[in-house]
Amino acid sequence: MTGLGAICALGHTVREVWAAMREGRSGIGPIESVDVSRLRFTNGAEVRGYEPARHFEPNRLDLLDRFAQFAVVAAREALADAGIVLTPELGERTAIVTGSCVGGQTTEDAGFADLYGAGSGRVHPLSIPRIMANAGASWISTEMGATGPSFTVSTACASASHAIGLAFWLLRNHAADLALAGGSEAPFSLGHLKAWEAMRVVAPDTCRPFSVDRRGMILGEGGAMLVLEPLETARARGARVLAELLGFGMSSDAHHATQPNALGPVRAMRAALADASLAPEQVGYVNAHGTGTLANDPMEARAIREVFGAHASRLAVSSTKSMHGHALGAAGAIEAVATVLALSEGVLPPTANFTAADPECDLDVVPLRARPAWIEAALSNSFAFGGMNAVLAFGAPGRG
Amino acid sequence: MSDPVAEAVVAALSKVKHIPRERVSLDSTLVDLGVDSLDAITMLFELEDQLQITIPDEAARSVRSVGDMVEGIRSLAAASCKTP
Numbered sequence: 001m002t003g004l005g006a007i008c009a010l011g012h013t014v015r016e017v018w019a020a021m022r023e024g025r026s027g028i029g030p031i032e033s034v035d036v037s038r039l040r041f042t043n044g045a046e047v048r049g050y051e052p053a054r055h056f057e058p059n060r061l062d063l064l065d066r067f068a069q070f071a072v073v074a075a076r077e078a079l080a081d082a083g084i085v086l087t088p089e090l091g092e093r094t095a096i097v098t099g100s101c102v103g104g105q106t107t108e109d110a111g112f113a114d115l116y117g118a119g120s121g122r123v124h125p126l127s128i129p130r131i132m133a134n135a136g137a138s139w140i141s142t143e144m145g146a147t148g149p150s151f152t153v154s155t156a157c158a159s160a161s162h163a164i165g166l167a168f169w170l171l172r173n174h175a176a177d178l179a180l181a182g183g184s185e186a187p188f189s190l191g192h193l194k195a196w197e198a199m200r201v202v203a204p205d206t207c208r209p210f211s212v213d214r215r216g217m218i219l220g221e222g223g224a225m226l227v228l229e230p231l232e233t234a235r236a237r238g239a240r241v242l243a244e245l246l247g248f249g250m251s252s253d254a255h256h257a258t259q260p261n262a263l264g265p266v267r268a269m270r271a272a273l274a275d276a277s278l279a280p281e282q283v284g285y286v287n288a289h290g291t292g293t294l295a296n297d298p299m300e301a302r303a304i305r306e307v308f309g310a311h312a313s314r315l316a317v318s319s320t321k322s323m324h325g326h327a328l329g330a331a332g333a334i335e336a337v338a339t340v341l342a343l344s345e346g347v348l349p350p351t352a353n354f355t356a357a358d359p360e361c362d363l364d365v366v367p368l369r370a371r372p373a374w375i376e377a378a379l380s381n382s383f384a385f386g387g388m389n390a391v392l393a394f395g396a397p398g399r400g
Numbered sequence: 401m402s403d404p405v406a407e408a409v410v411a412a413l414s415k416v417k418h419i420p421r422e423r424v425s426l427d428s429t430l431v432d433l434g435v436d437s438l439d440a441i442t443m444l445f446e447l448e449d450q451l452q453i454t455i456p457d458e459a460a461r462s463v464r465s466v467g468d469m470v471e472g473i474r475s476l477a478a479a480s481c482k483t484p
Contacts, residue, residue, distance in 0.1 A: 058418040063438070122448070125441040 220325020290319020
């Protein structure tokens with residue numbers, strides 16, 4: 001990992017996002033982009049003060065849904081952070097892998113509202129290229145001249161973690177020499193929020209992962225991208241190595257569409273550790289999936305206890321979703337950025353909004369305040385609806 | 401340019417390409433104006449909306465210039481007037 005880019009409720013750049021995480025400051029607040037008078041919940045983690053015209057020319061904006069804009073904005077920052085300028089030769093060996101759960105659904109929602117509600121009889125001709133879930137990857141590759149492999153993964157809330165893990169495996173298999181991987185999401189439209197309302201998993205107040213009085217998740221939006229390159233390449237060009245991606249593990253619950261089951265997450269965490277050749281005791285921090293729903297958090301705590309045994313009591317586990325909300329297909333990427341920075345900056349981001357411990361989530365959840373700690377390795381967990389799990393294992397820079 | 405059809409075409413081009421109306425003339429070809437396939441379908445959408453007409457796919461394909469487009473729309477309008 002040599003470059004990071006992020007835009008979410010905590011800020012428009014990695015620097016702003018990380019400053020908020022270090023302060024344990026939550027980006028959750030009243031939803032502004034959608035009229036909430038018909039909704040049972042009113043809070044979200046929106047990207048505030050974002051002006052698309054500051055980032056894109058008008059003719060480009062016509063083609064870019066908000067979710068794809070976030071992908072491109074984060075990718076630009078990540079590539080610049082890595083100090084890389086893509087030559088045509090390097091571009092041919094560069095992979096772009098993005099995650100998105102719902103693609104350009106704000107475009108779809110607006111178009112269908114016109115069609116069904118206003119009786120327009122037509123849908124705008126740029127709707128399809130704006131809605132397509134691979135629009136983020138497409139525009140990143142087009143803008144940067146990355147002509148190697150590019151694709152998009154859609155595994156609900158694990159999309160970006162799958163994307164980063166698959167990009168890592170592309171590099172390991174010599175299918176590319178450089179990768180930009182991550183995810184983006186913009187789920188704030190009335191239709192989509194209504195669908196979440198009906199799931200009855202969104203908190204009416206805020207996101208309090210692992211707290212006894214937690215009431216559910218809070219939806220978020222944004223994008224994050226990470227630059228991956230082989231360690232020897234990064235060192236050869238004198239790049240600053242932020243962290244090493246050591247392993248990637250996947251599993252499926254094969255159980256239920258939405259009800260979590262600890263067995264799948266256990267197998268994904270074990271697979272990531274095995275892929276990374278890490279012993280559980282080497283891991284000092286887990287960035288939890290930690291949605292703050294009644295069902296996820298005790299399941300995840302059980303799964304972590306199962307994987308780490310007695311070491312679970314010495315492990316720091318936090319959910320940064322308490323600050324940036326659940327950004328669905330972007331979540332895994334924002335959390336990967338948090339995990340990489342935890343390793344490179346020696347600071348574990350906290351679980352914000354924490355009130356009181358739930359005996360069923362008996363872990364050290366780094367409540368409320370970030371904690372200085374230099375750790376050797378960390379996991380980032382993503383467990384999706386549909387029972388699809390992806391876990392990334394990161395190591396501190398210079399450990400190899 | 402007092403012709404309402406020509407006005408509508410120029411307005412649609414100006415909107416879709418984000419360029420000043422002065423840059424669009426009847427002699428301009430779509431290539432000159434940098435109109436790609438996505439711009440073209442967006443223009444057709446705008447024109448159908450503004451003029452309350454339906455432009456068939458076949459009629460749109462032969463258009464090469466702004467003038468062609470104005471003529472095409474005039475003949476479509478004329479044909480629809482003749483329909484009983």
